Amino acid sequence: MSASSALSLLQTIFGYDRFRGRQAEIVEHVAQGGDALVLMPTGGGKSLCYQIPALMRPGCAVVVSPLIALMQDQVEGLHQLGVEAAFLNSTLDNNAAREVEQRYLRGELKLLYVAPERLLTPRFLALLEHTPAALFAIDEAHCVSQWGHDFRPEYIGLSLLHERYPAVPRIALTATADAATRREIVQRLALEDAAQFVSSFDRPNIRYRIVEKDNARKQLLAFIEREHDGDAGIVYCLSRKRVEETAQFLCANGITALPYHAGMNAELRARNQTRFLREEGIVMVATIAFGMGIDKPDVRFVAHIDLPKSLEGYYQETGRAGRDGLPSSAWLAYGLNDVMQLKEMIESGQAPEAQKQVERQKLNAMLGLAETVACRRQVILAYFGEQSADCGNCDNCLNPPTxxxxxxxxxxxxxxxxxxxxxxxxxxxxxxxxxxxxxxxxxxxxxxxxxxxxxxxxxxxxxxxxxxxxxxxxxxxxxxxxxxxxxxxxxxxxxxxxxxxxxxxxPDKKRDKTERDKKRSAASQDIAPQDEALWQRLRQKRRELADEQSVPAYLIFTDATLKAMLDAKPGTLADMAHISGVGAQKLERYGLAFLEALHAE
Structure with a gap:
């Protein structure tokens, strides 16, 4: 269980040369049996913090995950890497679920993903009594916060893990938690003695921009056509009706857009989510019911055409852009009616006064970001207790307001x-x-x-x-x-x-337009014109391989890995092995196919 064995697993299985940030510390701590609370931004590599300890420790790690789509995505991704993993959720019939349970009992799995509701059932707890877990990973741990934006009451019951299995290490992970939510996670999951690893919340590849609302749908269309034509993106709206209208508007104007909200037929909702994950260039228009646990790394933009209720929610939602580290955009249209509507929703609600006060404070922090003349990134990071210099990449830095x-x-x-x-x-x-x-x-x-x-x-x-x-x-x-x-x-x-x-x-609209046009390609893939055909050939090869297996294209290779191939143009399998994101299993399965695509005449 040494640091060198962790690094060897990172390189041979996952295809990365080195750990990022505090990943190495976290992996070592959990692998040696320590509890941990990990706060790390979306795209920061949280999954590795429990996946590698799971491979280092004897037995099978149990991962508590709130969404079916996330479980399936993570498990398929591990299969691509040659790791034995499975999930237990409502998509499995009784026979399939029983087979997964038997594989767990036989010691054939290294990671098993379950929903919190299933983990707390007598049947699953009996499995744990028979064969204790290697570790427990509690993903999206902010769901335990009753005043958070993704509250899941089942998460509160997870304190049972500490009570029943005190010797099994637990790692709770979240991409967003202010100080109050962090305290609540610690208290409700009995993590008082856990080591806390708080990474920087900075996402330097995301460009934050907030514009004054003036026909939000037309502004959104102009933004997509100008900067993200053909890119995958997410558009958040406050109401179901607005989701439907915006999706229809975008489709009518040539953008492939799909709606997603809790009022839709469950089958249609699931079908739209699958299309978004597996196809390229889809824009999902959604309420905040969509997105938690979405692992798609090549979302190039997240747009809001209504003001979010909290800065924490805004950070979580915009963090779904650019998980692969490539340049991406967070765009928000904001107006007077947004402020009035959200304030009125708080005051007219039935919540106790103490909760209303929390909601007011959260909204005020969001309003502070929207109205600031300072660097947007500075304001976001300060909310999470982090100091930074001007980023030089948000709208206020690029085009200082008067x-x-x-x-x-x-x-x-x-x-x-x-x-x-x-x-x-x-x-x-x-x-x-x-x-x-x-x-x-x-x-x-x-x-x-x-x-x-x-x-x-x-x-x-x-x-x-x-x-x-x-x-x-x-x-x-x-x-x-x-x-x-x-x-x-x-x-x-x-x-x-x-x-x-x-x-x-x-805003000076004439000046603002000039600035936008000047920065038009800043959030693109920055593909040189002479490499455009080769880039499309690599993407097409990835698409073909993904379609053969009915998996999302990014599970074959992410855009960042394809871009590394494009830049390095490896000539042999040995050269290909040095590309970030190409582990041993993927090299064996896909290396030759991509070498042929790179060097086809």
């Missing part, structure tokens, strides 16, 4: 909210500011208030931006029953002239 003295404009807006009774939405308030004598304005006699027409020096878009930022900064709030705007105590000093306020300026 700020302006908005003190007077803010006072006008706040005064207008007050004069109109603090019970109307933003649209009505803006009509009054602009002096628009609409039927609604006249019905409530708001064409007679002192603030009627005092905002004609600024366009409607400017006032929407001001109100959005006043909401985000806490000067305004939405009243629970009808969602009207109300002043908060924070607004008093500003209204009295005791405080100045600078706000983020409206």
């Amino acid at each position: 700020t302006w003295d908005a003190t007077e404009a803010a006072r006008k807006a706040l005064s207008c909210v007050f004069r109109t009774g603090q019970r109307f939405g933003a649209g009505h308030v803006i009509d009054v500011l602009l002096g628009k004598a609409t039927d609604k304005v006249k019905q409530h006699f708001h064409d007679r208030v002192t603030t009627f027409g005092i905002g004609t020096d600024m366009p409607e878009a400017g006032w929407r931006s001001v109100l959005r930022q006043l909401l985000a900064a806490g000067y305004l709030q939405t009243e629970p029953e009808f969602g009207g705007l109300q002043l908060t105590d924070t607004a008093r000093p500003l209204l009295r002239g005791e405080q100045a306020l600078r706000l983020r300026g409206l």
